[in-house]
Each structure stands twice: as C-alpha cells, then as structure tokens.
Amino acid sequence: MERARILRELALQIEGELDRGILCWPEPEWNEAVRRFLTPPAQPAAPHRPAPSSGPAAFARRRPPAAEPTGTARRRPPAAETAPRAPKKQPTFPPPPEATGRAPDWEKQLAALKREAEACTRCQLHETRTNVVFNSGTGTVPLVFISEAPGANEDAQAEAFVGRAGQLLTKIIAAIGIDRKDVYICNVLKCRPPQNRNPLPVEIETCSPYLFKQLEILKPRVICTLGLFATQLLLESKAPIGKLRGRVFRYHDTPLLPTYHPAALLRNPGLKRTVWEDVQLLRKLLDEGMAAVAKDVVAAETPARRPQVASRDLFGAQ
Ligand code: SF4
Structure with missing residues (x-):
C-alpha cells in the first residue's frame, strides 16, 4: 500500500517536471520511456461526457494514474480504488452583472488611449517590442484582471494572455461562469521586457x-491582480503575494482581490485549489460587492489614494 502511494507521488512529480520542459534524464529516449510508462493503458470506449464549463474541474489538469511496478504481474488495486466515484456537483452561476457608471463614450476613450500607447516611446522597452500589448477582452463585464507584462506570445500577437498561462486563465474565468472575452485583461507594462525579465521600477x-x-475609464466592480507586480503597484505594498492573496482590499473604493499568476500554477499545480478559492470569492464580490465580505474573515484595507490623472495630462506635453 505504502509502495503504491510512493510510486504514485513519484509519477506525479516526474510528469510535472516533464510538463515544465525539465528533462529528468540525459537521454531523450529515457524521458519518452517515462512518458509511456505514465500513460494509462487504452480503455474501452466510454460514453462521451462533456467537460464541465464551470467549477474547479474546468481548469484542473488531468492527474496521471497511479504508477505501478513494471513486469507481467501487475498488482490489482483494492476495490476502494477502482470503485467509480460519484460525480462532483459543479457550482453554477447566474449571468454576471453589467457595468454601470461609465461614460457613454468609454470605448472611444479606451481606443484613444490605446493609440497613444501604440506610439509610446517613453521607456527603453519600445526599442525591443514587436507590438504594444494594450489589453484582451471587451470589458463589458465589469471585472478587470491585471498582470505584470506581456510575454513572447503576447508580444507577437499584440494581445494579453495568449500563451499557456493565458489558456489557463481562460479556464479559470470559465470556472466562475464568465466568458473570458467579456472581461478586461491587461498588464502593468504594455511592452515586453526582453527575455521576460522582471519589470524594472522605472x-x-x-x-x-x-x-x-x-x-x-472602465470603472470595474472588482479588480483581480495576478501575481506580485500588479498587486504591489495597486496596493502600494511591499508584502509578498503569499501574504496578500485571497484578501480583499480597496483600490479607489473598488474591491481588489490579489491571487497567484497563472504561470505560478503551471509551475506548481498544487496552488490550483488556493486559486479556486480566490476566484470563487472574486465571483461573489462581482455579484454582491463589498457586502459579500464578512469583515471578520477578510481584511478590507485602503491604500493611499493616487491622484486622478486627466487623459491629456497622462504624460504631460510630448
Ligand atoms: S512599456 Fe509603457 S511606457 Fe514603456 S514604451 Fe511601452 S507603453 Fe511606453
């Protein structure tokens, strides 16, 4: 029993390393052999069951089966391990609320700001970018996700969150009953730092x-910061993300919930449960506002207010 558990843990560890591109052995064919070993034997065709569109299973990676000793005499798992599991009840969500309080020409204002960014040469990153990455999504649902900076895929396609981390974010958003194209996703930096290095303070x-x-312009009902840089910027904090995530703050009276960056989940799938808890709270904040937060459970803090910046004064005269 103990041996099976250890082998299962080992198999999960090895598959995670391979998924992240870490070669566990120097010979490529050894890595392939391990992949074959981890691949479950073909099963008889089962009736098609559609994947859940919401709930944690919507973004949970399929876990490999328990690894077993090689050889002809395979151990038969105990009945408790083979018994079919009762399907988990997936949460369902009502349609998300619509944005309120925006200027009638909010889309035009965003388009004008985007044009301004596309011509920007204010920092050294304009020299190495392929494209300015202004955002992704329409923003019709008043929920804004903010990360740190575009990566290689985003730089090439001029759209935020289109790589593997982006695909995971799409699933995370779907898990709380929202279509990714309806929210607004953007970054602190609009141009890619070379080699995906961390953004510099300047x-x-x-x-x-x-x-x-x-x-x-967007006047979101809720903001979700993804990872350290966006969180520290908007909260004017130096605290690590592990201390800030899952707590509700205010940014100019808008509820702000930090959580881990999807890339961190790709590196450490064990964080998925934590992020699932965070995004359920996020959905509650979107539906109910601050009324959703019990003050004795989640801290509500107000960072120092930043001065509002008029569009024409954004960077002063050019
Ligand atoms: S990163 Fe921002 S400030 Fe720097 S060039 Fe790009 S748009 Fe301008």
Whole structure:
C-alpha cells in the first residue's frame, strides 16, 4: 500500500517536471520511456461526457494514474480504488452583472488611449517590442484582471494572455461562469521586457499611468491582480503575494482581490485549489460587492489614494 502511494507521488512529480520542459534524464529516449510508462493503458470506449464549463474541474489538469511496478504481474488495486466515484456537483452561476457608471463614450476613450500607447516611446522597452500589448477582452463585464507584462506570445500577437498561462486563465474565468472575452485583461507594462525579465521600477513608474487611466475609464466592480507586480503597484505594498492573496482590499473604493499568476500554477499545480478559492470569492464580490465580505474573515484595507490623472495630462506635453 505504502509502495503504491510512493510510486504514485513519484509519477506525479516526474510528469510535472516533464510538463515544465525539465528533462529528468540525459537521454531523450529515457524521458519518452517515462512518458509511456505514465500513460494509462487504452480503455474501452466510454460514453462521451462533456467537460464541465464551470467549477474547479474546468481548469484542473488531468492527474496521471497511479504508477505501478513494471513486469507481467501487475498488482490489482483494492476495490476502494477502482470503485467509480460519484460525480462532483459543479457550482453554477447566474449571468454576471453589467457595468454601470461609465461614460457613454468609454470605448472611444479606451481606443484613444490605446493609440497613444501604440506610439509610446517613453521607456527603453519600445526599442525591443514587436507590438504594444494594450489589453484582451471587451470589458463589458465589469471585472478587470491585471498582470505584470506581456510575454513572447503576447508580444507577437499584440494581445494579453495568449500563451499557456493565458489558456489557463481562460479556464479559470470559465470556472466562475464568465466568458473570458467579456472581461478586461491587461498588464502593468504594455511592452515586453526582453527575455521576460522582471519589470524594472522605472518602467513600472513610466508605464503605470496607462493602467490607472484604463481603470478610471472602465470603472470595474472588482479588480483581480495576478501575481506580485500588479498587486504591489495597486496596493502600494511591499508584502509578498503569499501574504496578500485571497484578501480583499480597496483600490479607489473598488474591491481588489490579489491571487497567484497563472504561470505560478503551471509551475506548481498544487496552488490550483488556493486559486479556486480566490476566484470563487472574486465571483461573489462581482455579484454582491463589498457586502459579500464578512469583515471578520477578510481584511478590507485602503491604500493611499493616487491622484486622478486627466487623459491629456497622462504624460504631460510630448
Ligand atoms: S512599456 Fe509603457 S511606457 Fe514603456 S514604451 Fe511601452 S507603453 Fe511606453
């Protein structure tokens, strides 16, 4: 029993390493052999069951089966391990609320700001970018996700969150009953730092007025920051993401919930449960506002207010 558990843990560990592109052995065919070993034997065709569109299973990675000793005499698992599991009840959500309080020409304002960013040469990143990555999604649902900076895929396609982390974010958003194209996703930096290095403080300082203006135009009901840089910027905090995630803060009276960046989940799938708890709270905040938060459970804090920036004063005269 103990041996089976250890082999199962080992198999999960090895598959995770291979998924992240870490070669566990120097010979490529050894890695392939391990993949074959981890691949479950073909099963008789089962009736098609559609994947859940919401709930944690919607973004949970399929876990490999328990690894077993090789050889002809395979151990038959105990009956408790083979018994079919009762299907988990997936949460369902009503249609998300619509945005309120925006200017009638909010889309035009965003388009004008985007054009301004596309011509921007305010920091050194304009020299190495392929495209300015302003956002992804229409923003008709008043929920804004903010991450740190575009990566290689985003730089090539001029759209935020289109790589593997983006695909995972799409599933995370679907898990709370929302179509990704209806929310607004953007970054602190609009241009990719070379080699995906961390944003420099001077780059954040130079580029962040675009983000502040986006938020001013969008008037979101809830903001979700993904990872350290966006969270620390909007909360004016130096605390690590592990201390800030899952707690509700205020940004100019808008509820703000930090959580882990999807790339962190790809590196450490064990964080998925934590993020699932965070995004369920996010959905509750979207539906009910701050009334959803019991003050004795989640801290509500107000960071120092930033001065509002008028569009024409965004960077002063050019
Ligand atoms: S990162 Fe921001 S400030 Fe720097 S060039 Fe791009 S848009 Fe301009």
